[in-house]
Amino acid sequence: MRKQISLLLLLIVAAGFALCLAGAPFGAEGARESRRLVKDNVNYGRRYVSKGLDENRCANIVTSVVLNYRGFDTLGEVTILFIAALGLGAVLYGRRAGASPDEAQRPSLILSTGCRLLFPLIMLVGIYIFIHGHLSPGGGFQGGAVIASGFLLICLGCRKKKLNSVALGAAESLSGLAFVLLALIGLAVGGSFLLNFLPTGKVYALFSGGIIPLIYIAIGVKVGSELSGIIDNLSGEVR
Amino acid sequence: MNFLTSYIHYVGCFALVLIGLYVALVKSNLIKVIIGINLIDTGVNLFLVATGYLGGGTAPIFSKAAEQSQEMVDPVPQALVLTAIVIGVSVLALALALAIKVYDHNGTLDLRKLKGLKW
Structure with missing residues (x-):
């Protein structure tokens, strides 16, 4: 009984995850999105990677x-x-x-x-x-x-x-x-x-x-x- | 099949989260519940690292061999996960200490036998 209820709950949680993340750009699409963000200067990761070495001298x-x-x-x-x-x-x-x-x-x-x-x-x-x-x-x-x-x-x-x-x-x-x-x-x-x-x-x-x-x-x-x-x-x- | 090959890391980390949730819900031993919570933690960390991955990217560490910055993965999720791992360890230690205390008090770690949890 407890196992069935838990599995049902897991199914609901999995469906929730799938619905939340279905629209988010991942993988190759996400990489393209991040390149677009580089141009707008709002992608902090790219900014740290390209400027961090000059700013902090930290490899x-x-x-x-x-x-x-x-x-x-x-x-x-x-x-x-x-x-x-x-x-x-x-x-x-x-x-x-x-x-x-x-x-x-x-x-x-x-x-x-x-x-x-x-x-x-x-x-x-x-x-x-x-x-x-x-x-x-x-x-x-x-x-x-x-x-x-x-x-x-x-x-x-x-x-x-x-x-x-x-x-x-x-x-x-x-x-x-x-x-x-x-x-x-x-x-x-x-x-x-x-x-x-x-x-x-x-x-x-x-x-x-x-x-x-x-x-x-x-x-x-x-x-x-x-x-x-x-x-x-x-x-x-x-x- | 194509979906699985390109999104395998996301599928893996959500599977890890769901396995952890199942363990935390079903198992009656307190130590196993704590292990399940730790599995959820690991899955979330894996998801955060996977979001920063770029296809073919290297680790964000410069060396004399690799000075170009174009093909490096995103360092920000990695830094956040470094934080999250440490916090996960401290939460795990605190949970284990509470489990020790529960065992001292009740002589059992079986959640079904703990009278104080029933209502």
């Missing part, structure tokens, strides 16, 4: 859009991640532990040695991804997620080790503060929030793009420590 246009043209949006996104981590901590605060770490099986020598061997390599890959976010695919969010996966490995593989939540909180707060301070320096120097006030340098060099790599490093540290904090909270340790 990755997605990074340029995320941190420069829509930097305020990214500040809001980082705030949402922070609030979700805070809410998770508040929901799980003072929880009884189901199985304490002593009862869980001790990791074997191979497992714990392998974890210790892999952890610095994962950190290196994560830091590489967010430092080179303006040159290659990747960036602060992706690199932060890779770093958090390293902490997840420690949580799963070496049960004796606990994450230092005070240090995680400090890293998170300081990097968030660094983002806002960089944005406010732009406001003080040139009169607009998140202004790219540093010299932009040469394209394709590591030191290029002005404040974009600095903000991405701050975001990488923030996302990495925040997701590690979420993993630490979810792993069921009592504090």
